[in-house]
Amino acid sequence: MDTGPKIAQVAALIGDPARANMLSALMDGRTLTASELAYVSGVAPQTASGHLAKLNDAGLLALAKQGRRRYFRLASPHVARVLEGLMVVAQDGPARQRNLWRGGETLRHARTCYDHMAGRIAVAIADRLVRQSHILLDEDGGQLTDAGRSFFDEFGVDLRLASKRRVFCRPCLDWSERRPHLAGALGAAILRHALEHDWVEHVRDSRALVVTPLGVRGLATTFGIEGAPPTDGRRAGCVTVPRLGSGHPG
Amino acid sequence: MDTGPKIAQVAALIGDPARANMLSALMDGRTLTASELAYVSGVAPQTASGHLAKLNDAGLLALAKQGRRRYFRLASPHVARVLEGLMVVAQDGPARQRNLWRGGETLRHARTCYDHMAGRIAVAIADRLVRQSHILLDEDGGQLTDAGRSFFDEFGVDLRLASKRRVFCRPCLDWSERRPHLAGALGAAILRHALEHDWVEHVRDSRALVVTPLGVRGLATTFGIEGAPPTDGRRAGCVTVPRLGSGHPG
DNA sequence: GAAACACTACGATCTTGGCCGAAGTATTCG
DNA sequence: CGAATACTTCGGCCAAGATCGTAGTGTTTC
Structure with missing residues (x-):
């Protein structure tokens, strides 16, 4: 009846750093193996295995077995939307550390x-x-x-x-x-x-x-977008966006 | 640099049942007091106070003090969207217990x-x-x-x-x-x-x-929608939606 | 068949954090 | 003023769960 517990379950699943890293890595729609996900999330393969099982059981991930490896991807665009949404609120949330x-x-x-x-x-x-x-x-x-x-x-x-x-x-x-x-x-x-x-x-x-x-x-x-890709070094943000008529900041 | 930890922080915040209940209760845009939120989340006022402080610090809630009480509401529509999204994936997630x-x-x-x-x-x-x-x-x-x-x-x-x-x-x-x-x-x-x-x-x-x-x-x-409101008892779901041309299930 | 590989299951450890009782600040009311 | 209300802080208790070592299963390679 109450919706709270349901969303809490899903949110708690995303709320672990290791699992959040896994989901983040899958956000562009790629499929990655359990090992790769263990690596990106910074935990041992055994630990990753457990996390992946939970995410899969909860329906956040889709699983395809192929030989001795397991390929995971996000189960649906809905999951991706939630992650996008979380990024947005994570960004504008704590007003103090915005943009650092x-x-x-x-x-x-x-x-x-x-x-x-x-x-x-x-x-x-x-x-x-x-x-x-x-x-x-x-x-x-x-x-x-x-x-x-x-x-x-x-x-x-x-x-x-x-x-x-x-x-x-x-x-x-x-x-x-x-x-x-x-x-x-x-x-x-x-x-x-x-x-x-x-x-x-x-x-x-x-x-x-x-x-x-x-x-x-x-x-x-x-x-009409001018600018080179950033060199990944000091001189970052060197793209010049053409001035907008309505005075938006770039 | 990595986005995982950031979204994990927010998700973990939503991932507690008590806090999820609070957020759920605020989803329609109302503003509620700390006591009311303690009640709907089913925890003692002291506990609720801690939760609310965390949610507020993280920027998920907005706070307005008025006399001796504190009114909370969702900080932004973005938060509401995330909650909606979580409900969706919470629903279609575990395929087995769908619709019970x-x-x-x-x-x-x-x-x-x-x-x-x-x-x-x-x-x-x-x-x-x-x-x-x-x-x-x-x-x-x-x-x-x-x-x-x-x-x-x-x-x-x-x-x-x-x-x-x-x-x-x-x-x-x-x-x-x-x-x-x-x-x-x-x-x-x-x-x-x-x-x-x-x-x-x-x-x-x-x-x-x-x-x-x-x-x-x-x-x-x-x-053209026929049907009485459900009586909150046995005979639920008594609304009759007119048949759709394209064969959607009601 | 043996070895290497990808992944999973189990168990012990340890940290995190939710919980409430008790006590402490504001604010309102009589 | 003193009592009641609304809320917060503190401290100790306790359970949930994240972690990894060890040991397993299934798959591929040689």
């Missing part, structure tokens, strides 16, 4: 967020699309305009594939930028396009994406 | 979900609006049609108020019905309308809503 997030510069710049792109780059893309009136976007929903439809046709993104089961366009609050980027089928299509054209590449064992030289050019000509 | 949810019949029937309506009634309303082509709705987004706009004008729902900051229309997966109901500004407007016209009433210390006789008539004439 040095490190993870690569992640801040570009990363996957389940099946779409996140980070500075993704927010810049969303901003640009809004500014050009290709999409309408706010905190709760989004919509592709006619102008946007022809833009993406020209751009070469296949919108038909995705149109069946999902809405094109929804916002997803970016926990590093604290502004929405583009999710939904359209967001996924853009990431797919970027990967297929070698604009960005996955970083192994991470959700981070690196922007290739090809990508720098592509992003500039297509979205 | 006897009890809480009133909640299943109609309840608040943050600022809009949820439960059988809410799902039926959403279904009707979709069937009449007043809205477009799927798992990821929604949209009000022109026909819908005039329908709500006639209906007497004020859409201008909400149109500034939020999209009218977004889906919210109903964790008892496992199908989307209507959220966003439009969902909120419908709940407001229903409350103002005494179609439904809050149940004290609960998120449940009871449908008044007036409401039964109103829902029937406006949305």
Whole structure:
């Protein structure tokens, strides 16, 4: 009858650091083995095995056996949404230590967020699309305009594939930028396009994406986004987002 | 750098039954005192005090002092979204014990979900609006049609108020019905309308809503939903949702 | 068949944190 | 003022569960 205990059970499951690390590592939709998950979560394989069993029993993970190894992935997009949501509240929660997030510069710049792109780059893309009136976007929903439809046709993104089961366009609050980027089928299509054209590449064992030289050019000509990928060293955050008409901070 | 620990901290906070009960009780946007929250969570006031301090420190709750009592509410809609999400995965998680949810019949029937309506009634309303082509709705987004706009004008729902900051229309997966109901500004407007016209009433210390006789008539004439509110006894679930063209289960 | 590998089951240890009784601050009321 | 109310702090008790060593099962490789 009471809903509290139910959500507590799930939340407690996510609430262990080792398990949270596992889930985080799976957030971009990859499937990883038990050993890999043990490694990323920083515990011994025996411990990881127990955690994975719990997550699997609770329906948070899906399991595929293949020979002597077990491949795990998030059981559903719902799980990914919860994790995204937790990141958001984890970020804006303790007001005092907001934005003292040095490190993870690569992640801040570009990363996957389940099946779409996140980070500075993704927010810049969303901003640009809004500014050009290709999409309408706010905190709760989004919509592709006619102008946007022809833009993406020209751009070469296949919108038909995705149109069946999902809405094109929804916002997803970016926990590093604290502004929405583009999710939904359209967001996924853009990431797919970027990967297929070698604009960005996955970083192994991470959700981070690196922007290739090809990508720098592509992003500039297509979205008017100037800037090189961060060198992972001191000079971080060197992407220049074009000034917005309405005075948003970058 | 790693995001795991951060989300683990928040999740662990929600992961305690007492705290989860508190948060659940606040999900409809009410503000409750520390004592009330102690009561609903089933712990002693001292214990509740500690929990509330933690939730407040973490930024999940907002606090307003007034005289000798403290009023708490959810700090942001983001928190509510996370809780909604947790309910969803808590429901579809353990596949074996799905749907053995006897009890809480009133909640299943109609309840608040943050600022809009949820439960059988809410799902039926959403279904009707979709069937009449007043809205477009799927798992990821929604949209009000022109026909819908005039329908709500006639209906007497004020859409201008909400149109500034939020999209009218977004889906919210109903964790008892496992199908989307209507959220966003439009969902909120419908709940407001229903409350103002005494179609439904809050149940004290609960998120449940009871449908008044007036409401039964109103829902029937406006949305074509037939059925009396459940009597809270044996004969539960006596609402009859009109057959859907596309063969959805009720 | 033996060895290496991926993973799981069990058991002992140890830390974390929820819990409430008792006592201590504010605030309101008579 | 003193009593009642609303809430917080402190301290000790206790249970839940995270951890890893050891020892197992099943699978692949040589």
